Amino acid sequence: MSTASLLILAGDGIGPEVMAEVRKIIDWYGAKRDLAFDVSEDLVGGAAYDVHGVPLADETMAKAQAVDAVLLGAVGGPKYDTLDFSLKPERGLLRLRKEMDLFANLRPAQCFDALADFSSLKKDIVAGLDIMIVRELTSGVYFGEPRGIHKEGNERVGINTQRYTESEIARVARSAFELAKKRGNKVCSMEKANVMESGILWRDVVTEIHAAEYADVELSHMYADAGAMQLVRAPKQFDVIVTDNLFGDLLSDAAAMLTGSLGMLPSASLGLPMENGRPKALYEPVHGSAPDIAGQGKANPCACILSFAMALRYSFDQGAEADRLEAAVNQVLAQGIRTADLMQAGDTAPASTSQMGDAVIAAL
């Protein structure tokens, strides 16, 4: 493989700590597996605001557009809670998603065998769980216009717009069907077609793409409220779920929590292919910036490490190396080496963030 370029945006809170472990893994790949990456680093979120006065500088945006893949840690923290909407750390992340046109957000909700006891759900309900949620990430109510707060008479009115075009729905549906073909061959599409016209269009377009291009994949439709219920009741009924930006936000978080190990869950946000055939891509852990434990060396780096594994798979066509890295993480867990979030009553001392990273490298 020719040297690939990576931009690391560690961000806020525990972002820099977990990303430091990913750096070690990247270096290991360069030294031991002849997979060298050209790595640069920059700022996003509150960290960028502190330096540039904006949550993502234009130069950083330009770099993100130019590299083969972006790795992001986390954004946000109480320090920035009172900032104006347009300056909040989240806007940096949303700008990356929108301008890189990362329309397909892949969020696996997988229950790690060694960790099935950590779920608040009964073990038999979640053991072996392996769902892939494909969330539309560049449209819907997150970006629709008109939006804002204005005055009508003497009261304020808040407005946002849910807006989906046919082609926006079609392309994320295709991503979901393609993924399903490599997995359980089943897609469940979720919306509220019973109350929203945008949901009717969503259902119609998914149905059309299915009939025309993926008739061999099993397709079902579910209202998003029923989907939330079914995720709690019997999550193993699902293989791939495809849904819009806002429903995907809630449903993927609920699904993540089913596994009981938020500190383990990666995500990939993919866009259109670039000239070199690689998709525009950003990889990030599902967990947030966790300001309560930031800077203490307690954070679990696995979600961020597994996000890099997704980068190996989806950006660099290194499926075998991704498997190897995932297996290494599993092995470390099975050995009982765990960060504080995965400790149970009676367990011995937890591993620190860097001990966890070192253990993964040892397992590699």
Place this chain on the structure above:
Amino acid sequence: MSTASLLILAGDGIGPEVMAEVRKIIDWYGAKRDLAFDVSEDLVGGAAYDVHGVPLADETMAKAQAVDAVLLGAVGGPKYDTLDFSLKPERGLLRLRKEMDLFANLRPAQCFDALADFSSLKKDIVAGLDIMIVRELTSGVYFGEPRGIHKEGNERVGINTQRYTESEIARVARSAFELAKKRGNKVCSMEKANVMESGILWRDVVTEIHAAEYADVELSHMYADAGAMQLVRAPKQFDVIVTDNLFGDLLSDAAAMLTGSLGMLPSASLGLPMENGRPKALYEPVHGSAPDIAGQGKANPCACILSFAMALRYSFDQGAEADRLEAAVNQVLAQGIRTADLMQAGDTAPASTSQMGDAVIAAL
């Protein structure tokens, strides 16, 4: 109490079956407790469409406006799936909510002691659970304009509008604070203020109402995605949750499923006080029309019976009688008399819908 008027809209699927049991209870109250109700019945949903060609006839709407309380069974079924959006069974229910201005939808998620084993969550996570979700019911993306599907160039575009006014938020916030004062004195408000301006307004108005009128109630705010996570992880942290129409739809369904006994959960939708001081009100079970078991005498009537208990409490100021009815349902469950949805391996034959209703009356 002067004779109060009730309109029963049994609707579709299992609606008529479960409502038949509520009728027995109403009759019992008339005969034994000197609480006579003037009961009328009419059609809603698919049942109304079959007769009138619309899911709610104007005369039925007028009746609903005139009575002291409406009891609704359920709407919807596969037979009506291909109907035009404006004729779907759901539109009948949405018209009732909107025209009666039932802005506060109270959805208790309570785990019945006798049924804690039915949850997909571990028993210690849900035993004793008692949350009240207050969902805004007459605004937001359900009703906002513009909406619809139109063509732009040669592709379709689907649009819905999330719109909240200050006064719409304020009145539902007040309902939530009032309820909290009679319960655990804690309100958690959920929105996506980090990505939606309507969420910022929501958070601001809730905060203002709290400071000005309910400073003695504990208030917290949570993003709705984190809320979905926390409901799955540790639901007992919540007392009253207040949220908008769409988030409330998903979150209340997830919360309902936590209890493991959807067939047990009632709801109340309340509006402004009428001339006689009673709020406009509609009561309905949280479960749907369950077409798969309709007409078989298998449905659990408890959610609908407990919805009538909510009517006794919120419309007719008969809190003691509501307690009595709830206690009767609990007693029947504790005796092991249960419908098919609440059977466990090794249990004897399930009770039928009407056996369950009779058992509640015997317990009364």
